[in-house]
Amino acid sequence: MKKYLSFFKMRLMAGLQYRTAALAGLSTQFVWGTMEILIYRAFWLEHPERFPMGMQALASYVWLQQAFLTMFALWQWEQELIQSVRTGDVAYELIRPMDLYGMWMVRSLALRLGRALLRLPPVVLLGSLIPAPYGLRLTISPAVFGLFLLSAALMLLVVCGMVMFLYALTFHLTDPNGVQVVATAAADLLGGAIVPLPFLPAGLRRIAELSPFGAMQNVPLRIFGGDIAGADIPRAMGLQLFWAAVLIAGGWALMRAGLRRTAVAGG
């Protein structure tokens, strides 16, 4: 356990590096969030009656989306890991007295957490400075905030479970690029990156909410905005837990099967 913990700390530090890059990225994310909100504002001002969430909930969603981007964005692959499977460098990792799945999982968790921690405070600060319906929601009860944190942790597990599943898949494929791109596109659509899930047509929305992608940013962000409330919270979080378990178990089994077949060419 201790070795995983120290590995976690190591990768967390790595995620916390590149502070200047994060600062530079900040302005991009701020502009991106602003433009996004301006668009929804235009729709909201013209047709408030057809708006499926409160404007405040939506604004919170957008700002938190920017703040957590590096945590849940599926396309933040660690190309190193994928390359190591292709080139055979993975052999060096296998020599270590650690379970490969556990090690990579810890690595992904830590890096995503570190990167997000770096970008989170400034975006949250800026978002909360913006006036009422367009800024980050500030009146939030401690209980809901606690649930939000818990759900965000579950999101991290689901995301890393999904990413690990795809990494494990690279043991079975020669070119994982296509699968990655398709998964990214699916996550964009069904995860609520393109439009928040309430804006999807009813049928697609149901599918999305039940899919593993709907167990990612969708849940914590909408809990924070007050869009998922009451009895819906435990249901949504239960689904998150379910998908985290399925993805982790599936990824682990897939990797084991892959490793059993893997033959590293010597040289």
Place this chain on the structure above:
Amino acid sequence: MRLYLRFLAIHVKSAMTYKTSFFLSCLGHLFIALNCFLGVTFLLNRFGDIGGYTLPQLALCYAVILAATSLAECFARGFDAFPRILRQAQFDRILVRPRSLVAQVICQDLKLTVASRLLQAVAMAAWAIRAGAVAWTVGKAAVFALMILCGAGVFFGLFLIYAALCFFTLEGLEVMNIFTDGAREYGKYPFGVYGRGVLWLLTALVPLALIQHWPLQYLLDRGPWQYGLLPPVSLLFLLPCLALWRLGVRHYASTGS
């Protein structure tokens, strides 16, 4: 131009070596770009219209931006990879060759995947035109072509700025993404939708509205025909871009490796 085509052929050949990978990534890009417009479709289906624009009209608007960025990228991808070129001191080699610097950087790198985006732009424009987005006249068709060509010019200028700044910072500035990748994203809606502040910023500072919002008003019969003359004006933007590039080249000192 002949030089450019030669480079193009070389890059096509090298990409074709990995055929499956190439087609898969083309397909993926198409999927992602399509996704982006799917969002617009969902919102429009729910709300009916935005700022008086209908879905086919927005598709036309997006097609213009998509075509313009893709065209610019076909030619200017080398600028996008410029931080790498600088760091690996490939620029030294470029400097000693007896050809124009800009022309050579253009030829450095090509991403054929942008071809899929170009294809999407054509398909969307075709759909928008069939759905009757615009009551066409000869003048309007000319303005439409101008929007795309001059748009490519403006984006080219933005890439040039990006590369020029690399002379000073030696690494890519993520901030420029706001105007390159970002503009492609926001460009799915006419810039007027974002409110007056954004519209004026994109008219006066970075003239993206001159190739999108204003001429679009003329195309859709929402404004006077004079708006159709604005796209060429946007090319004035290239002057400061080139000046900055010159300044950057003069500032360049080899890494010496």
